[in-house]
Amino acid sequence: MIETIKKHIAEVEAFTASNKDEIETFRIKYLGKKGLLNDFFAEFKNVPNEQKKEFGKVVNTLKDTAQDKINTLKEVLESSEEIKGVYGDISRPGEPIELGARHPISIVKNKIIDIFSRIGFNISEGPEIEDDWHNFTALNLPEYHPARDMQDTFFIEKNPDVLLRTHTSTVQVRYMEENKPPIRTISPGRVYRNEAISARSHCFFHQVEGLYVDKGVSFADLKQTLQYFTTEMFGKSKIRLRPSYFPFTEPSAEVDVYWGLETETDYKMTKGTGWLEIMGCGMVDPNVLRNCNIDPEVYSGFAFGMGIDRIALLLHQIPDIRMFSENDLRFLEQFKSAY
Incomplete structure (x- = not known):
């Protein structure tokens, strides 16, 4: 027992x-x-x-x-x-990792970079805190020049020589100072201006500016480059150049693309004309080349600049520029799997 x-x-x-x-x-x-x-x-x-x-x-x-x-x-x-x-059931497969979303500004910026990289433009970057020389004087805007009033500037600690850059043309000046022609570069980045914030404007926004300097560069080269860009970016091949004024280019022009009048939105965007302004451009002023130690008797060039935010508003039909900086996930998640 x-x-x-x-x-x-x-x-x-x-x-x-x-x-x-x-x-x-x-x-x-x-x-x-x-x-x-x-x-x-x-x-x-x-x-x-x-x-x-x-x-x-x-x-x-x-x-x-x-x-x-x-x-x-x-x-x-x-x-x-x-x-x-x-x-839960620890033996079951894990949940898939949720995809992130690119910011619409990044989407448009990357697309612009990709378009210009296909025709030989490299990327140049520079500081957002600049000095007076690179932001104004070197760009044919000497002290007391009336065109300085076109850009309301944020100065650093009331120092008139240190400021937040008002355009990415400062990067082009630095690039020309450090490199000899031929030069073919685009300069994307954030810029700052002391402006009232509204649905269509902000105190900071994003630009991309392009520069081409070499022997024998003409206005025809500029037009063909912009024609290529608008076709690739918007699928619109019809453009027009209207005479304008910029201190750092001469002659200067505003570039319009024919958007069309197919929908009610097209009428609102173009104010019934079918034409939409997208950028400014022109031949680099000889004084700017001299300030950057490039001989204007030997070299010529063209420059152009556009607002990335403005193009993003157009492409994605976004009604308010403030949405870009509010970090609202309901807005940002709409751009998953985008460019």
């Missing part, structure tokens, strides 16, 4: 369960009213006196082992259910 009980002890120690029903069946088998332990205790009176001590010890060991096994299995099962409640 004692050997039989020892076998049961070994079975109890080896027992495992995966659910509560198996544990309950095990408990009833050993600890229930009609369980094996009650049978063994009832058999105690028939055990010879010399074996009673060992018999009682073995039966108690079986009882304690069975109770400990039940308690242990219940704790393990409850812990497993708690983890499952928090994390």
Whole structure:
């Protein structure tokens, strides 16, 4: 009988369960009213006196082992259910990582860079905090020049020589100072102007300006470059150049693209004309070349500049420029999987 009980002890120690029903069946088998332990205790009176001590010890060991096994299995099962409640089914495949979204300004900027890189333009960058020379004087805007009033400037600590750049033409000046022609570069970046914030204007925005300097560069080269850009960017091949004025180019022009009048939105955007202004351009003024140590008798060049924000508003039909800087995920998530 004692050997039989020892076998049961070994079975109890080896027992495992995966659910509560198996544990309950095990408990009833050993600890229930009609369980094996009650049978063994009832058999105690028939055990010879010399074996009673060992018999009682073995039966108690079986009882304690069975109770400990039940308690242990219940704790393990409850812990497993708690983890499952928090994390769900840990055996199932993980959730896919949610895709991020590019900012619409970045989308348009990258597309502009890609278009001009196909025709040999590299990218140049410069500081956003500039000095008077690079932002104004080198660009044919000497002190007290009336054209300076065209750009309301943020000065740093009331220092008239240190300011937040008002255009990315400053990068072109730096590039010409450090590189010899032929030069073919575009300069994307953020610029700042002390303007009232509204649906159509902001105190900071983004520009990309292009520069080409070499021997024999003509206005015809400028027009063909812009023709290529508008076709690739907008799918519109019809452009016109209207005479204008910029201190750093001569002659200067505003560039319009024929947007069309196919929808009501087209009428609103173009004010019923079908034409939409997209950038300014012109031949680099000889004074600007001289200021950058380039001989205007040998070299000529053209420059152009456009607002990235303005183009993004057009392409994506965004009604308010302030949406670009409000970080509203409902707005930004619309640009997932974009360019």
